[in-house]
Amino acid sequence: MMANAAPEGFEDRVRRSFARQTVMETIGAQIVRVAPGEVDIALPVAPAVAQQHGFVHAGIVSTIADSACGYAALSLMDPGTAVLTAEFKINLLAPAAGDRLVARGKVVRAGRTLSVATAEVEAVSAAGTKICAIMTATIMCVRDRGGLSD
Amino acid sequence: MMANAAPEGFEDRVRRSFARQTVMETIGAQIVRVAPGEVDIALPVAPAVAQQHGFVHAGIVSTIADSACGYAALSLMDPGTAVLTAEFKINLLAPAAGDRLVARGKVVRAGRTLSVATAEVEAVSAAGTKICAIMTATIMCVRDRGGLSD
Amino acid sequence: MMANAAPEGFEDRVRRSFARQTVMETIGAQIVRVAPGEVDIALPVAPAVAQQHGFVHAGIVSTIADSACGYAALSLMDPGTAVLTAEFKINLLAPAAGDRLVARGKVVRAGRTLSVATAEVEAVSAAGTKICAIMTATIMCVRDRGGLSD
Amino acid sequence: MMANAAPEGFEDRVRRSFARQTVMETIGAQIVRVAPGEVDIALPVAPAVAQQHGFVHAGIVSTIADSACGYAALSLMDPGTAVLTAEFKINLLAPAAGDRLVARGKVVRAGRTLSVATAEVEAVSAAGTKICAIMTATIMCVRDRGGLSD
Numbered sequence: 001m002m003a004n005a006a007p008e009g010f011e012d013r014v015r016r017s018f019a020r021q022t023v024m025e026t027i028g029a030q031i032v033r034v035a036p037g038e039v040d041i042a043l044p045v046a047p048a049v050a051q052q053h054g055f056v057h058a059g060i061v062s063t064i065a066d067s068a069c070g071y072a073a074l075s076l077m078d079p080g081t082a083v084l085t086a087e088f089k090i091n092l093l094a095p096a097a098g099d100r101l102v103a104r105g106k107v108v109r110a111g112r113t114l115s116v117a118t119a120e121v122e123a124v125s126a127a128g129t130k131i132c133a134i135m136t137a138t139i140m141c142v143r144d145r146g147g148l149s150d
Numbered sequence: 151m152m153a154n155a156a157p158e159g160f161e162d163r164v165r166r167s168f169a170r171q172t173v174m175e176t177i178g179a180q181i182v183r184v185a186p187g188e189v190d191i192a193l194p195v196a197p198a199v200a201q202q203h204g205f206v207h208a209g210i211v212s213t214i215a216d217s218a219c220g221y222a223a224l225s226l227m228d229p230g231t232a233v234l235t236a237e238f239k240i241n242l243l244a245p246a247a248g249d250r251l252v253a254r255g256k257v258v259r260a261g262r263t264l265s266v267a268t269a270e271v272e273a274v275s276a277a278g279t280k281i282c283a284i285m286t287a288t289i290m291c292v293r294d295r296g297g298l299s300d
Numbered sequence: 301m302m303a304n305a306a307p308e309g310f311e312d313r314v315r316r317s318f319a320r321q322t323v324m325e326t327i328g329a330q331i332v333r334v335a336p337g338e339v340d341i342a343l344p345v346a347p348a349v350a351q352q353h354g355f356v357h358a359g360i361v362s363t364i365a366d367s368a369c370g371y372a373a374l375s376l377m378d379p380g381t382a383v384l385t386a387e388f389k390i391n392l393l394a395p396a397a398g399d400r401l402v403a404r405g406k407v408v409r410a411g412r413t414l415s416v417a418t419a420e421v422e423a424v425s426a427a428g429t430k431i432c433a434i435m436t437a438t439i440m441c442v443r444d445r446g447g448l449s450d
Numbered sequence: 451m452m453a454n455a456a457p458e459g460f461e462d463r464v465r466r467s468f469a470r471q472t473v474m475e476t477i478g479a480q481i482v483r484v485a486p487g488e489v490d491i492a493l494p495v496a497p498a499v500a501q502q503h504g505f506v507h508a509g510i511v512s513t514i515a516d517s518a519c520g521y522a523a524l525s526l527m528d529p530g531t532a533v534l535t536a537e538f539k540i541n542l543l544a545p546a547a548g549d550r551l552v553a554r555g556k557v558v559r560a561g562r563t564l565s566v567a568t569a570e571v572e573a574v575s576a577a578g579t580k581i582c583a584i585m586t587a588t589i590m591c592v593r594d595r596g597g598l599s600d
Binding site for chain 2: 017018020021022023026027047048049050051052053057058059060062063064065066067082084085086087088089090091092147148150
């Protein structure tokens with residue numbers, strides 16, 4: 001869909017920023033893949049992130065999907081910029097259950113100011129892999145905003 | 151916008167179900183108000199829920215907004231049913247910063263199968279209150295699905 | 301929710317731009333109110349805009365709601381800029397039927413680059429008025445883009 | 451992503467219902483492909499569907515994308531049911547310009563009550579083909595609702 005030209009050092013930049021997202025430690029999520037315009041984030045299914053039926057809460061599914069989208073976008077942005085989510089929409093297709101979730105974010109439009117990324121969230125168990133959610137996110141590239149970077 | 155006729159015991163039902171959302175203890179959220187078709191959930195701003203700039207992560211903002219919407223819908227549903235989020239969309243209007251967030255969910259359409267709710271999320275600090283996010287959610291009422299309740 | 305300071309001549313600017321949306325003549329829509337940060341657009345219900353059940357097609361409901369949101373945003377923007385819709389989401393709450401629809405757009409965040417607006421679409425008939433759809437839209441303010449204005 | 455088992459006669463059913471969407475004649479759209487879980491709709495770019503910059507209005511882009519999603523879903527539904535759009539979200543990625551648009555709808559979850567479909571809208575010109583919009587839609591399957599079919 002697009003030629004992704006990632007600036008040098010993009011993987012380091014994404015991984016360092018992810019490491020500063022302290023919420024990821026709280027929920028147990030890890031970044032598992034960084035490529036130009038693509039980022040995967042994994043999360044073990046556990047009671048600490050569950051809703052009332054024992055599935056992973058839709059908001060926590062959103063947390064890893066949003067970061068996968070945002071970092072997919074950041075991987076293509078010029079140095080010295082920062083990334084902010086303007087909005088996203090998520091559809092829950094199946095229970096977020098099993099052993100772990102993997103959110104796979106991918107840029108579909110890389111713009112100077114606005115990027116659009118999509119994510120599929122897979123629910124992985126011994127029985128196989130099933131897509132449990134899909135997200136579309138609008139990501140803003142912020143320049144010269146005091147104190148914000150990456 | 152609508153006449154909300156909540157079944158007897160709706161507040162108990164909502165509070166008990168919220169208490170089973172173990173993720174809420176993980177992030178530190180509390181249910182602070184339950185009325186027919188309306189539910190408020192509060193969350194202290196803390197590093198445990200932060201993204202890389204120190205604001206509350208958009209996914210965690212979504213977590214309290216989605217539950218506020220879902221429980222607003224559940225408060226109007228017949229006994230013996232369960233609630234599932236089909237999808238939601240959130241716009242982030244301002245940094246989710248300050249002392250605490252309050253997500254105020256409200257039903258705008260209560261249907262037999264599908265309900266629609268909206269939430270405003272306020273960022274509260276000594277300096278005042280500011281709306282930092284708005285959500286629209288589509289909530290499904292599930293009947294006779296083995297094992298799912300409330 | 302916000303103090304809307306509209307630049308001088310905002311109403312003229314909005315009405316002139318709307319008059320250039322040739323699709324509005326095709327579907328029969330008219331702009332019926334312009335205020336700072338608020339625009340209403342009306343559409344008679346007719347076979348020319350119907351889907352298979354005789355209701356107004358969701359895409360046509362979106363057409364008037366999107367323009368109501370976009371022009372609500374444009375009413376607050378600096379002269380010399382242009383408005384583009386980045387994305388929107390619409391929930392259909394009830395059949396878009398009756399005599400006419402009125403989309404009421406309202407800015408909830410007016411930013412230098414991104415604005416967010418919401419719209420309610422009312423279905424008006426002899427029997428009364430009912431909200432049949434709600435939209436949230438993200439609107440981009442474009443500067444110095446050759447050929448684009450208002 | 452899924453095995454689509456379309457009931458016998460699905461193509462006829464979809465084409466007949468599309469023919470009843472009188473708005474499609476108004477805007478000049480045609481259904482150009484029907485497969486199990488997949489429907490394409492094409493629209494010539496013309497002043498009759500333009501917004502103020504001469505591009506196809508986002509609401510008209512939504513009109514063909516929503517019908518592509520809805521009919522993709524209907525192609526998999528049991529006879530005797532009807533299809534209604536509960537909600538959709540669309541991101542505009544590039545100007546809807548060129549010679550014609552083609553909306554390609556595809557079911558990603560076919561449920562008894564709710565289906566989810568996505569659409570890509572291509573802008574086709576002599577210079578090539580570019581994706582100008584992406585949609586995610588939630589489609590409801592309606593049973594036993596007096597007067598509604600297909």
